[in-house]
Amino acid sequence: MNVKSLVSITDYSKEKILKIVEAAERFEVNPNQDLLKNKVVATLFFEPSTRTRLSFETAINRLGGRVIGFSDASNTSTSKGETLKDTIIMVSNYADLIVMRHPLDGAARYASEVSNVPIINAGDGANQHPTQTMLDLYSIKKTQGTLENLNIYMVGDLKYGRTVHSLLMAMSHFNPKFTFIAPDELKMPEEYKRFCYEKGIEYREMSELNDISEADILYMTRVQRERFLDLVEYEKVKNVYTLKKNMLEGTKENLRVLHPLPRVGEIAEDVDESPKAYYFQQAKNGVYARQAIICDALGLI
């Protein structure tokens, strides 16, 4: 495998995570540079994701690189039955780096094994989305001044939400304390609780979003209707896990509310005015984090 690829957040050591976060800080101060001058980056989106694609392409353009690729596989030879392997080998002949999003779980790992150039995973099905995790970490570092010893509350769909699983793995390097708040149907899987236990990380589970007075980070996720067999249950749960502005009273001064977006009602609109709402800046931080990840993959920082 190409050692410079980023497929899963576990490909990054603690040192690497810190290096990327520090580089992202520098890119935020000085986002327009020509580090990617004369470089071609391919963005292959086998399924559409406008938000992620625009974030990557902004990162590349601000660094003076050129972009080739597609935003939807329906007009490509994939729809004619070309294998993923052939597509990746062909594109890796053209580009210096490949950013890819694919609907199948494990597609990015496989691509990293057949490609001659580094692969950055921009989401492979329900599996991994490590650049999201890096922008989450950068946002946490930026708002808290540190990644160490933080009290992190995760709320909503903790069962299927890949962002919370990756965040948990990444934060495990920094002695966090976790509180998992989810309905019974969407609780944090055993596998991750066992991981915390083995790493000596303190965690507790709650079924209601009421006491958040100790939180440094409140990480909200979307509770999706399709996860519920019983829609009555969904309607009930949906409101229990909605953050409203008055719930932020009495919380810590440094508390910040994060959400991978898009939101659909988990955070009431009136929260947006609070200085503790951070989800839109969080999305903006994605550009700096991705600038750092791309430059690292190409050995430029």
Place this chain on the structure above:
Amino acid sequence: MNQKKELVVVALENGTVIDHIPSDKLFKVVSILGLDKLDSQITIGNNLSSKKSGLKGIIKITDKYFESSEINRIALIAPNAVLNVIKDYKVVEKQKLTLPDQVCGIIKCVNPKCVTNNQPIETKFHVVDKESINVKCHYCERMIEQEDILFNS
């Protein structure tokens, strides 16, 4: 009735005997080891009574010796099977199976959205727990417990 007492399975001069295979796993072992493609003389016995446990299967293969990487592939389904290496009618080596760290090709991923189920790719699994035989797909990272392991046909 005139009953002749005979050994159910004849003794082997040179080769390998795989013993203590659970009866319901015998033909799976045959296929995983690719014995159906082998030219050697092979004797297979199944549903034989075993002193150790219920019914067992046994496979004797003439003039064939296995690499441990080859034979350990069956540790996933018959962890208690015993390998006897026979030379000149004598057991010269008795080998217990050990699970490899990685298993390529024989397991099928249970996740229908895994890239290995949708593209022409050989599967690869990491054995994460050798006691309870839990494996993890190298590609989609799905954890699979022993009772849920599926084999490629």
